[in-house]
Amino acid sequence: MLTARERHVEELAASLRARLIERRRGEAAAGRSVSAPLPEEVRDLVEGEAALLGAEDRSAVEARIVRDTIGLGPLEELLADPTVEEVMVNGPGSVYVERGGRIEPAGVGFPDEEDLRNAIERILAPLGRRIDELSPMVDARLADGSRVNVVIPPLAIDGPALSIRRFGVSRPGPEELVALGTLTAGQVGLLERAVSGRRSVLISGGTGSGKTTLLNALSSFVAPEERVVTIEDAAELRLQQPHVVRLESRPASVEGRGEVTVRDLLRNALRMRPDRIVIGEVRGPEALDLLTALNTGHDGAISTVHANSPGDALARLETLALMAGLGLPHGAIAEQVQRGIDLVVHIERRGDGVRRVTEIAEVVRVAGATAVRAFELDDGG
Ligand SMILES: Nc1ncnc2c1ncn2[C@@H]1O[C@H](COP(=O)(O)OP(=O)(O)OP(=O)(O)O)[C@@H](O)[C@H]1O
Ligand SMILES: [Mg+2]
Numbered sequence: 001m002l003t004a005r006e007r008h009v010e011e012l013a014a015s016l017r018a019r020l021i022e023r024r025r026g027e028a029a030a031g032r033s034v035s036a037p038l039p040e041e042v043r044d045l046v047e048g049e050a051a052l053l054g055a056e057d058r059s060a061v062e063a064r065i066v067r068d069t070i071g072l073g074p075l076e077e078l079l080a081d082p083t084v085e086e087v088m089v090n091g092p093g094s095v096y097v098e099r100g101g102r103i104e105p106a107g108v109g110f111p112d113e114e115d116l117r118n119a120i121e122r123i124l125a126p127l128g129r130r131i132d133e134l135s136p137m138v139d140a141r142l143a144d145g146s147r148v149n150v151v152i153p154p155l156a157i158d159g160p161a162l163s164i165r166r167f168g169v170s171r172p173g174p175e176e177l178v179a180l181g182t183l184t185a186g187q188v189g190l191l192e193r194a195v196s197g198r199r200s201v202l203i204s205g206g207t208g209s210g211k212t213t214l215l216n217a218l219s220s221f222v223a224p225e226e227r228v229v230t231i232e233d234a235a236e237l238r239l240q241q242p243h244v245v246r247l248e249s250r251p252a253s254v255e256g257r258g259e260v261t262v263r264d265l266l267r268n269a270l271r272m273r274p275d276r277i278v279i280g281e282v283r284g285p286e287a288l289d290l291l292t293a294l295n296t297g298h299d300g301a302i303s304t305v306h307a308n309s310p311g312d313a314l315a316r317l318e319t320l321a322l323m324a325g326l327g328l329p330h331g332a333i334a335e336q337v338q339r340g341i342d343l344v345v346h347i348e349r350r351g352d353g354v355r356r357v358t359e360i361a362e363v364v365r366v367a368g369a370t371a372v373r374a375f376e377l378d379d380g381g
Contacts, residue, residue: 009057013064016045020065024128037143038126042066072119074108075164085166086208091159092116101353113159120150120160134254141234141248171216171238182210182347182355186377190360191345195221198276198300199342204313209347210355211304212236212280218302218345222276229269231262232280245272262286263324270298279303287320291333294340310344310361310372317341318370338363338370 020042042065046058053061072079078087078097086098092110096103110116124131124140131138136155140148147165174192177183183191194201195218203218205211219239222228228244230237235248247269252259262279263286269277270293281304282290294301307313314337321333346359361372 005057009060009064012050012053013061016042016049016061017065019049020045021125024126027128039066072122073115074106074110075119078106078108079164079166087162087164087166089116089160089162091156091161094158101349101355116160116162117152120152120162123148123162124150130254135251139234139251141236145236145238147234147236165236167236167238171213173220174217177214177217180355182214183357184377187357187360190375190377191218191343192221194343195219195300195302196223200294200300200340201302201343201345202282202313202317202341203302203304203345203347204307204310205304205347206308206349207306209349211306211347213355214345214347214357215278215280215302215304219278226275227273228276228278229272229274230278230280231265231269233262234280237278237280239278245269245274263289266290266293274298275300277301281305282317282320284320285324287317288324288326288328288333291317291321291336291340295336307346310346310359310374313344313346314341314363314370314372334370338365344372 039062042062046062046065050058050061074095075087075089078084078095083099084097085101087106088096088098088103089110090096092113092115095106095108097106110119120131123142124138127140127142129138129140131150131152136152138148138150142148142164145167147167149163150160152160172180174183174188178185178188191201201218203211203214216237216239219228219237219241222239222241224241224243226241226243228239228241229247230239230244231247231249233249235246237246247265249262249265250258250260261284263284266277266279266286266289277293277298279286279290279301283306290301290303305313305316307316318330318333318337321336322328322330341363344361344363345357346361347355348358349355359374360377361374364371364373
């Protein structure tokens with residue numbers, strides 16, 4: 001049984017927490033980034049709203065709000081484990097993790113769907129995001145840069161599906177990728193010359209093959225004097241350069257307003273006097289704007305695309321640009337691809353979890369058509 005005082009602390013914490021969530025949602029809807037770190041914001045809130053409470057009760061209320069807001073149940077131990085790279089929840093009883101590139105059962109679970117839903121709400125609420133029948137899929141980014149995706153029933157048939165891709169404070173650089181077996185020394189040399197020489201580089205690969213990680217590593221070859229603009233759906237990149245402007249797209253609100261796409265951001269970025277544009281992933285009509293930019297003097301862009309081979313990557317870029325719907329003839333777009341993209345770097349994830357760059361190809365014109373020609377590197381790359 002709770003004492004009257006405990007019950008009061010609990011009720012107060014619940015109502016203040018609801019207010020906190022509303023406030024953060026309001027901030028997010030207005031496009032303002034979330035203000036203070038959570039514990040500080042909670043302290044301010046409690047001091048403002050429960051000033052008459054004794055110090056001891058106040059800190060009990062604070063602790064309760066923080067616990068209920070960031071308490072993640074069985075996920076907590078997984079997220080505290082630095083070797084866990086990805087957490088995948090496929091309903092309350094099915095939790096997997098990825099460690100060292102391998103997926104394995106996590107050995108934990110949620111008691112029921114309700115508990116899993118609560119944990120999901122606790123992850124999303126402080127970010128100012130909500131998930132419900134109207135918007136049953138959410139992509140978000142945690143304060144530490146980790147990426148979160150949630151899909152709930154009825155779209156997810158066996159219960160809410162949650163994926164968290166974690167990013168440590170630092171991302172592997174080119175040397176670390178050599179140590180991991182991803183790149184050979186010869187490939188690093190080639191890519192360094194390409195990026196610092198302002199060639200446009202497209203990284204291709206499947207889901208989770210390490211495209212974003214490789215993009216991040218290649219960005220280290222951008223000269224420190226350059227003004228870099230990065231554009232992403234969820235800001236995952238960690239560039240080391242001093243002069244970087246980071247832009248992140250935004251989904252539409254529940255009322256269907258306020259969407260800002262990667263394409264919108266790219267068009268805006270071109271007016272920001274960028275020396276270098278880095279697009280996290282090309283997967284929509286921004287392909288056309290990127291090609292136009294590359295053909296009108298904005299050289300040296302770096303991006304990634306989901307594709308099965310370098311040739312496939314170019315074909316996909318063409319398809320995306322064609323779908324942007326300006327009615328441009330295929331030949332014109334193919335020509336823009338061929339003139340705009342210099343190199344395609346293909347990365348693959350092997351069964352044992354090792355990521356390897358399997359091909360670096362240059363874009364050439366053969367018999368009037370766009371083609372790729374692999375570089376032969378004598379160190380086996
Ligand atoms: N070179 C690498 N060696 C080993 N593991 C890697 C390597 N690169 C990335 N990883 C791991 O693979 C996972 C996916 O990496 P990353 O986000 O770079 O892939 P991606 O291809 O961009 O994925 P997506 O298709 O979801 O955008 C991460 O958990 C990361 O820790
Ligand atoms: Mg990626």
